[in-house]
Amino acid sequence: MLEIMDTTLRDGEQTAGVSFNSGEKLAIARLLLEELKVDRIEVASARVSRGEQEAFTLICRWAREKGLLDRVEALGFVDGGASIDWISSGGGRVMNLLTKGSLRHLEGQLRKTPQEHASDILRDIALAREKGLEVNVYLEDWSGGMQTSKDYVYFLTDSIKDAGIKRIMLPDTLGILNPAQTFGFVSDMIARYPGVRFDFHAHNDYDLAAANTFEAVRAGVGGIHTTVNGLGERAGNLPVSSAVGVLRDQLGCDLSVDETQLMHVCRYVESISGIRIPSNKPLIGEFVFTQTSGVHADGDKKGGLYQNALLPERFGRHRHYALGKTSGKANIVKNLEELGISLDPEQMKRVTERVVELGDKKESLTTEDLPFIIADVLKGDLFAPERIRMVNYSLQLARGMRPVANLKIDIAGKEYEESSAGDGQYDAFMRALWKIYDSLGRRHPRLSDYIVKIPPGGRTDALVETTITWELDGHEFKTRGVDSDQAEAAIKATVKMLNIIENNIDNTIGS
DSSP states (O other): OOEEEEOTTTTGGGSTTOOOOHHHHHHHHHIIIIIIOOSEEEEEETTSOHHHHHHHHHHHHHHHHHTOGGGEEEEEESSTTHHHHHHHHTTOOEEEEEEEOSHHHIIIIIOOOHHHHHHHHHHHHHHHHHTTOEEEEEEETHHHHHHHOHHHHHHHHHHHTTSSOSEEEEEOTTOOOOHHHHHHHHHHHHHHOTTOOEEEEOBOTTSOHHHHHHHHHHHTOSEEEEBGGGOSSTTOBOBHHHHHHHHHHHHOOOOOOOGGGHHHHHHHHHHHHOOOOOTTOTTTSTTTTEEOOHHHHHHHHTTOTTOOSOOGGGGTOOOEEOBSTTTHHHHHHHHHHHHTOOOOHHHHHHHHHHHHHHHHTTOOBOGGGHHHHHHHHHOSSSOOTTSEEEEEEEEEOOTTSOOEEEEEEEETTEEEEEEEEOSSHHHHHHHHHHHHHHHHTOOOOEEEEEEEEOOTTOOTTOOEEEEEEEEETTEEEEEEEEESSHHHHHHHHHHHHHHHHHTTGGGGOOO
16 A cells, blocks of 8 residues: 655645644644544654644644554654654654755755764664654655765665664655656665665655656655645645545555545645635646536536546535536536526526626626526516515724624514624624524524635725635535625625525535
């Protein structure tokens, strides 16, 4: 089985602007080991900060209770035992010792001879083993070493390979390799050291992390390193999502990872890191399982003609069919089926024309918009999307005081009024709204994402598009509001959400 060691909590946290607190680190560790089921996790760098020590100790305590401690690793340095003491005091059992894998880095940073560095490494390995630690060794800038100082790489490997270490880890630290070089260099190492277990650690500076990892696995490495959402220095590391599909489907690798949990883990890390997942990111992007062309929707209906082995259900997702100027009748039919709605041919023609018209205006349309479009086009009561109506509201913001919202809402012909303070104007509005809903015993969803889009150009009167993702009964759906005022746009999106729930549309939509 090919091992996956995820280093989101160590290398991934070196992303500019990303920092996890102890609770967040523990939550991610649990998701990675218990839900996504990666083989190992690297969770800390020794001697970085007091907060890092607290987080490492917390994770080790939890992992020990769960019988997972041997799968938790920390980065240590060649420092005469200081890192070993740090890891041991936190309850760790595995140290990934960082050494210099190129002559350039050795001479430029440590200003030591290869013999001196090898001696220092062997000393620290012996100290670690005396304290009961398992040791893996990173050859930092190994890729640079193979390009410019291969004899040094071989000397260092010769010096440490019989010192009782478990793995030697081969980093492309600066992301400089191409696939041909990766295959060649990894093959050289495996041929020269047949008894050594190697990991490959890719960086994505040339956008080749996935391709290089593919070649490293093809050459015979026993493990690869990933991060969730590709977090990491500069252009980041290999995303775990990029590894799963290609290694299973293209190389037939046996992996421990539970694909169905991939989206959940990636979204959680997105939410606390603040680093957004690109909409077109394979497997985990918002639109990667969305067909836009009506031709594709028609082909899928006639036998899945536009589907490949990467079925969305493998990853806990569903296929969607976009609404817009290229969607056509087939896409609309697919969306109506999802909602349990049927239209006669003439109605379908008129609704299709309106969808195309809105698409030409660059309107963003979702499945949840269809009942509103139908009600507007057909001018009938097939749906009643305005069963809940905002009568009026006021938002008050004063310096040094919490924002306050007052609102009056009409629900099924009866008006209700409430007010509340909040941490922001929209938060105050929502608190007042949920006061009304709670008093009536009505259910309401949880806000799971909030995106504001403002067109470039810097105009203060530009239209703002607010898209809110809601979660109710295990299902997610989105609503959108457009206005020159951000709060007003969010409130429009919220009222649309209330009407969707009121009309029981939420029972038919998937995440």
